[in-house]
Amino acid sequence: MQTLREAIRPTTLIRSAKLCDHLGLDITIASETFQHTGSFKFRAAYELASNVPNDEILTASSGNFGQALAYACKLVGKRCTVVMPATSAKVKIDAVRGFGAVVDLVDTAVKGRNERVAELAAQMPDAYHASAYDDEYVIAGNSTLGDELAGRGFDAVIVPVGGGGLISGVITGLRRNGDTSAEIYGAEPLLGNDATRSFRAGHLIANETEPMTIADGARTISLGDLNWPIIRDGAIDMIEVSDERIAEAVRIYFGSANLKCEPTGALTLGAVLEDIERFHDRRICLIVSGGNVDPSLYSSLIAG
């Protein structure tokens, strides 16, 4: 079996003069769109699937973690069940099934994902119940992206935030490599701004319901218990991004960087668009977390 470092693809660093000139900023994109299964989630999923002793793994996921875990389980020869909202992007549902996992669709207006997972967990007592973010293996897997970004001279690294699995991993990776100069920002949908409210209040605050933002990878109720203290102590700020800015960012990546990006992945450029002045004269790194998006939605986004 391959180690995590052997199994993952290094992130793809992209610099576009057109993008930098367009915004008047010094931007490096760290794109996880070419990671296995099309998002950073494979880092976490492989670390988890290859380390837990259980032969069966159960998770809830809006799509990318499910797809990554399904593929990781296939690689290491384990069984996998993924609970997904019925509103998930079709490409993501199909992809999970394509890797041989069982998909359990739940209407989140009727029953919460966590509730459904609890039901299934009771039926599958030998399964490992994996959170897509609130799990030590997940943070450890995602920390490899921090390792890759450390020591590159970035003044600011902006990270998409849903449950906080990626940003807590990136903080962990950057700091253990001695990179203390990169300020780490979270970028989350304005429609589900629990991380921003938590960060300002100094304690965890949850959304009332799953936010229906276009950034379907960030439709989370709250940050995870394991992620929160890492974020509280390691991030410099959280930035709320409107769905309009997210769409604009997807369109700019298409036109100025030839990058196919999903809405959740565009949160970080969206955060920059919310306040361009803030990032003047700084070397900024935008993490693009994934690229999986339905063609019909994508077409409507790039049409503007």
Place this chain on the structure above:
Amino acid sequence: MQTLREAIRPTTLIRSAKLCDHLGLDITIASETFQHTGSFKFRAAYELASNVPNDEILTASSGNFGQALAYACKLVGKRCTVVMPATSAKVKIDAVRGFGAVVDLVDTAVKGRNERVAELAAQMPDAYHASAYDDEYVIAGNSTLGDELAGRGFDAVIVPVGGGGLISGVITGLRRNGDTSAEIYGAEPLLGNDATRSFRAGHLIANETEPMTIADGARTISLGDLNWPIIRDGAIDMIEVSDERIAEAVRIYFGSANLKCEPTGALTLGAVLEDIERFHDRRICLIVSGGNVDPSLYSSLIAG
């Protein structure tokens, strides 16, 4: 001034398990979509702009070479005029102008691009008249992609063919690095199949008119005189690709590899789709020459 090797971005090698599984093939994508100005043409343009003694450069281009030359001239401080067909993708016309070059639009149904360039050349006697493919500097610039692909154990490298500038460069680069095991295929639009006809006849054959293929980077009349002998002696075969296969390839890259690819760049996957059996059990490298495509055309292509 930067040397060519300092100025270019290395090609982006992408492997997608989803793509490989979907087709049952061992595919590595060498994507030039993240090269400066979004296509491989920057390699040639920078080599040319930084080496010719003239302060002004004139060229005809369906878009990507013009854009690359405009940017290269901006970097080295030279003036640039680009003759483009009025049917070129709007993003390409805008990009050339954005880099400060003069764009001369020509209705190719009324007057050939070469004819218009000859008129302009007479008006600008001190300008260097650059062919987008039939030029030693162009071949030398593009050969750096061959350098990057050499020694990676590919059994077959498939290259998009318009005027032959890229494939002659790739042949040159691979061979001078001692990579003799990679068989080199050209992939050209069926609607403009002069390279295939030339290769089979053993002498240069031209199209009657500019072919109106969707692959707008390959709307060329014939291979260049300097490119032809390199292709004749160094390629193993030419593959004709229908516009339908090109569109299918663009769609597959979107869905299975998160790669935004322009139709001309999709010629090589299209060539594989024309005869999948031919490439079974071989390590193949598909060169994706560029990613610049209008959002409206792209949306219609990925909708299928």
